[in-house]
Amino acid sequence: MSDLWLxxxxxxxxxxxxxxxxxxxxxxxxxxxxxxxxNAIGRPLVPRSLFEPKPARKEARAEPDWSKVA
Known part of the structure; x- marks a missing residue:
């Protein structure tokens, strides 16, 4: 069986x-x-990915605008 589906x-x-x-x-x-x-015989194919933890997203950090610093 494929790892894609339950x-x-x-x-x-x-x-x-x-x-x-x-x-x-x-x-x-x-x-x-x-x-x-x-699927073709009516069996429900449920994606395994729905139940796997999602990788944490890294938040984009804005760099300070150093040109404004005196």
């Missing part, structure tokens, strides 16, 4: 539904506001 068992655990209940899983994910894409 496994069928992970989706079942997330939705508290049987791994083969694709339509019910899709409805539950939609109600939960979790993005997914149904």
């Amino acid at each position: 496994t069928p068992d992970e989706v079942a655990e997330l939705t508290s539904l049987e791994p083969t209940s694709y339509k019910a899983q899709c409805r539950r994910l939609a109600r939960m506001g979790i993005a997914f894409t149904p």
Whole structure:
């Protein structure tokens, strides 16, 4: 299985539904506001990236305008 998507068992655990209940899983994910894409047989593909920590962003620090300093 690809690392891009949650496994069928992970989706079942997330939705508290049987791994083969694709339509019910899709409805539950939609109600939960979790993005997914149904594949050709209707199984919801949930991006793993939704549940991985995001790297901390470095804030851009403005340099002082030294030309204004006497």
